[in-house]
Amino acid sequence: MSALCVSALHKHYQLDSIRVPALIDINLQIQPARFTVISGPSGSGKTTLLNLIGCIDRADEGEITIAGQNVKQLNDQALADFRLRHIGFIFQNFNLLPVLNAFENIEYPLILAKIPASQRKARVLELLAAVGLADKARHLPGQLSGGQRQRVAIARALATSPQWVLADEPTANLDSQTGAAIIQLMRQMQQELKISFVFSSHDPQVLAAADDAIFIRDGRIVNTTSNSINAQQAEVIA
């Protein structure tokens, strides 16, 4: 598995006549099969960076190579196909489809990936069991707690066995105890499946669990650390 490489990345948003720079000359390498956190204050550019890495949005300038592919070279359809095969995404507000039950939400990316129904069922049941929701398959998102919804979202992100799983503040809408259980679950899945997890977060619990951390402020990288993050030190830097 190859590292994720970002070079000379720039992104701005246009708000009427105002140009809002969101990312300025980002250069980084994220090692595979690790738990990496992107941290920084509100508005520093974390979501923007994850959206670019996750092929949800496109950069103004610069290169992103993920799973061996320079994503700039892909047209919109190829980019969507690439994302489906190689990248799972977990959102802070879970982003589950409210009219689909837990089973169907997890099954959805497998349908998009044209996996036959017989294989889909076995895969979804395996994932539901792995996230501790074997008895909640028929529950709609509205009938699940926040932590349970995030477990469904994790299972959905893992459904197509992507090499990279990106999570945008996955514990932001959870109480600290539920957040800790979700981090533990993601850590366990990352280690068992040797997936590469990249989070954005300023949650000290997430920082403390990380192998590597990247700190951004005002759209620029200000520090990177590896292993045994001291959450207090991390908060000071961020």
Ligand SMILES: Nc1ncnc2c1ncn2[C@@H]1O[C@H](COP(=O)(O)OP(=O)(O)OP(=O)(O)O)[C@@H](O)[C@H]1O
């Ligand atoms: N759609 C948009 N239009 C205009 N400006 C935007 C848009 N999205 C983000 N921005 C701006 O880009 C900058 C980076 O935003 P981003 O959401 O990436 O930060 P963040 O670190 O994820 O923040 P938070 O922790 O609050 O979610 C901020 O100045 C923000 O106001």
